[in-house]
Amino acid sequence: MNYTQSELSNLINQEIKSLKYSDSPYGLYAPIEYVLSLGGKRIRPLMMLLAYNLYKDDVKTIIPQALALEVYHNFTLLHDDLMDKAEVRRGNPCVHKKWDDNTAILSGDAMLILAYRLMTENRTVDQVEYHPSTINPQYLNEALVTFNSATLGVCDGQQFDIEFETRMDVTEAEYMEMIRLKTSLLLACALKIGAQLAGAPTADANHLYNIGEKIGLAFQLQDDLLDVYGDFETFGKKPGGDILCNKKTFLLINALNLVNPEQKKQLTEWINKENFVAEEKINAVRELYNEIKVREICERRINELFAEAQEELQAVAVEEQKKSELRALFTKLMRRKF
Amino acid sequence: MNYTQSELSNLINQEIKSLKYSDSPYGLYAPIEYVLSLGGKRIRPLMMLLAYNLYKDDVKTIIPQALALEVYHNFTLLHDDLMDKAEVRRGNPCVHKKWDDNTAILSGDAMLILAYRLMTENRTVDQVEYHPSTINPQYLNEALVTFNSATLGVCDGQQFDIEFETRMDVTEAEYMEMIRLKTSLLLACALKIGAQLAGAPTADANHLYNIGEKIGLAFQLQDDLLDVYGDFETFGKKPGGDILCNKKTFLLINALNLVNPEQKKQLTEWINKENFVAEEKINAVRELYNEIKVREICERRINELFAEAQEELQAVAVEEQKKSELRALFTKLMRRKF
Numbered sequence: 001m002n003y004t005q006s007e008l009s010n011l012i013n014q015e016i017k018s019l020k021y022s023d024s025p026y027g028l029y030a031p032i033e034y035v036l037s038l039g040g041k042r043i044r045p046l047m048m049l050l051a052y053n054l055y056k057d058d059v060k061t062i063i064p065q066a067l068a069l070e071v072y073h074n075f076t077l078l079h080d081d082l083m084d085k086a087e088v089r090r091g092n093p094c095v096h097k098k099w100d101d102n103t104a105i106l107s108g109d110a111m112l113i114l115a116y117r118l119m120t121e122n123r124t125v126d127q128v129e130y131h132p133s134t135i136n137p138q139y140l141n142e143a144l145v146t147f148n149s150a151t152l153g154v155c156d157g158q159q160f161d162i163e164f165e166t167r168m169d170v171t172e173a174e175y176m177e178m179i180r181l182k183t184s185l186l187l188a189c190a191l192k193i194g195a196q197l198a199g200a201p202t203a204d205a206n207h208l209y210n211i212g213e214k215i216g217l218a219f220q221l222q223d224d225l226l227d228v229y230g231d232f233e234t235f236g237k238k239p240g241g242d243i244l245c246n247k248k249t250f251l252l253i254n255a256l257n258l259v260n261p262e263q264k265k266q267l268t269e270w271i272n273k274e275n276f277v278a279e280e281k282i283n284a285v286r287e288l289y290n291e292i293k294v295r296e297i298c299e300r301r302i303n304e305l306f307a308e309a310q311e312e313l314q315a316v317a318v319e320e321q322k323k324s325e326l327r328a329l330f331t332k333l334m335r336r337k338f
Numbered sequence: 339m340n341y342t343q344s345e346l347s348n349l350i351n352q353e354i355k356s357l358k359y360s361d362s363p364y365g366l367y368a369p370i371e372y373v374l375s376l377g378g379k380r381i382r383p384l385m386m387l388l389a390y391n392l393y394k395d396d397v398k399t400i401i402p403q404a405l406a407l408e409v410y411h412n413f414t415l416l417h418d419d420l421m422d423k424a425e426v427r428r429g430n431p432c433v434h435k436k437w438d439d440n441t442a443i444l445s446g447d448a449m450l451i452l453a454y455r456l457m458t459e460n461r462t463v464d465q466v467e468y469h470p471s472t473i474n475p476q477y478l479n480e481a482l483v484t485f486n487s488a489t490l491g492v493c494d495g496q497q498f499d500i501e502f503e504t505r506m507d508v509t510e511a512e513y514m515e516m517i518r519l520k521t522s523l524l525l526a527c528a529l530k531i532g533a534q535l536a537g538a539p540t541a542d543a544n545h546l547y548n549i550g551e552k553i554g555l556a557f558q559l560q561d562d563l564l565d566v567y568g569d570f571e572t573f574g575k576k577p578g579g580d581i582l583c584n585k586k587t588f589l590l591i592n593a594l595n596l597v598n599p600e601q602k603k604q605l606t607e608w609i610n611k612e613n614f615v616a617e618e619k620i621n622a623v624r625e626l627y628n629e630i631k632v633r634e635i636c637e638r639r640i641n642e643l644f645a646e647a648q649e650e651l652q653a654v655a656v657e658e659q660k661k662s663e664l665r666a667l668f669t670k671l672m673r674r675k676f
Contacts, residue, residue, distance in 0.1 A: 083444065102500065105443060116492065120486065145458075145459060148672040152448060154456065155448040160363050
């Protein structure tokens with residue numbers, strides 16, 4: 001049977017709620033429960049289950065692996081927020097604000113380990129009942145290779161992201177590689193692992209990986225656009241943040257390449273200005289982006305990536321009808337309002 | 339054939355040197371190479387190889403798993419040093435001093451992932467050549483359960499260690515449980531995984547685990563003693579550090595229980611004093627420890643633990659002659675000079 005997105009989303013949220021942690025030391029596990037209770041779209045486990053469901057019906061078998069991705073993703077948010085000295089995540093104080101820096105470091109480490117535990121062991125996170133996974137060990141080992149490569153790649157991406165902050169010569173290619181590592185890899189890995197755990201043909205698993213990469217890139221480019229053209233409701237946070245901190249987004253990198261001398265002078269002034277009214281800088285840079293039409297360039301790129309993802313999905317060797325839920329999810333992800 | 343300790347140590351050091359990292363991003367991998375180049379006794383991989391060698395000769399097969407423990411151990415040192423705001427590790431500046439806090443966080447995360455990669459994948463850390471491990475998947479999955487339980491337990495131990503800093507009522511039982519988690523688990527896991535990867539009988543694997551727990555506890559109690567009675571050369575760092583920061587060691591906890599009212603007054607004064615000459619506090623507390631004979635209590639406990647470990651080794655169902663290298667290692671570990 002084919003599950004619907006909402007059936008799977010409900011299943012995932014219910015399973016996340018029923019994750020059991022050790023009671024002791026409470027100071028280590030309370031922040032983990034807190035972070036996982038803040039919600040989120042749970043896109044990564046959803047993608048894994050949908051990919052698995054292309055081939056097999058017993059999606060519950062791989063719930064631990066699906067949760068592993070969500071726990072891993074939230075670990076990256078926790079440590080990234082600490083490194084960025086962010087205040088708020090999903091409308092709530094970050095762990096290092098609610099507790100302290102050391103708690104954020106150690107609870108994050110424990111989450112990364114929990115993610116590996118879920119990826120490699122059976123069912124419950126109740127420590128007493130841990131035992132080896134019952135998934136076909138060959139499938140599980142292949143999935144682990146995919147997972148390891150994604151988890152390490154996300155660190156690479158975060159490192160590049162940090163290094164780009166102090167560079168003004170980041171190229172579009174470098175930027176695309178950074179967001180591929182930081183955002184796409186985990187989506188690609190979610191889809192590929194879903195296929196691998198179902199014993200899908202390698203060609204299919206690779207197509208699904210490619211889809212994840214492209215959807216991830218498109219999603220991040222949308223985020224870049226939303227920061228400039230979105231509003232609080234559609235974006236989920238206050239827009240303009242990227243502009244205020246001169247983040248080298250797809251838009252800024254392209255703008256720096258396409259400006260005429262007069263525009264370049266204006267843009268550089270805004271970038272170097274230390275004292276300014278936030279709204280004025282946001283409006284001025286947005287106005288420049290409009291003049292150079294970087295929004296259109298970015299939207300074209302998003303549409304190309306989405307079309308390429310659709311083609312890759314076409315190439316997956318299962319009946320079209322089985323793909324409808326995945327296709328619907330991708331379309332939904334690509335249709336965020338501006 | 340039975341390898342000697344020094345043959346295996348040479349092999350381990352050579353393999354650590356030949357670990358290959360991605361060239362890019364350099365800022366992420368340079369600190370990892372740095373940390374692993376600082377040396378150390380490489381006790382954990384050595385124990386794993388010696389345990390494996392009780393049953394099988396092809397110790398090179400499990401080199402990646404042995405290195406995984408060393409990489410994991412160094413990850414914990416890296417993050418612990420950051421949390422403790424330590425300055426120096428093995429005579430060299432800590433990563434967060436040589437680079438910065440964010441580098442220590444992210445490089446540590448990457449090391450934890452590399453440890454899992456080595457535990458679950460084949461041979462090289464050259465990303466291009468990763469592929470699933472060729473070790474019997476059943477053995478590997480059992481070893482993973484052991485590894486996961488140790489890696490998470492070490493986080494628990496670190497959390498307790500942090501919490502104990504601000505508590506004056508830590509009991510001896512709580513302290514022993516903390517050092518079991520923080521120090522013993524990884525030694526126990528090293529020996530058990532060595533046995534598991536060789537397909538040893540479960541009873542043997544469990545005996546080896548128990549040995550690691552006891553040796554780890556004894557080793558940490560020795561460390562507590564060395565801080566008070568050792569010198570720079572035998573201890574590897576300046577003694578007295580535990581006394582200066584009122585660390586609740588086996589000695590202090592026992593002293594607090596055994597003091598008479600007059601001694602209690604003196605000890606409490608030293609603990610609460612904010613301004614003091616380091617040498618004076620160290621000498622005064624050492625003098626109190628001598629009066630109460632906590633050194634003897636601690637040494638008795640170490641000897642008991644060591645004897646229990648020897649008994650457990652006796653119970654391992656392989657010829658005595660095969661155990662000689664392991665036995666020699668334990669004896670060496672227990673004979674650190676004061």
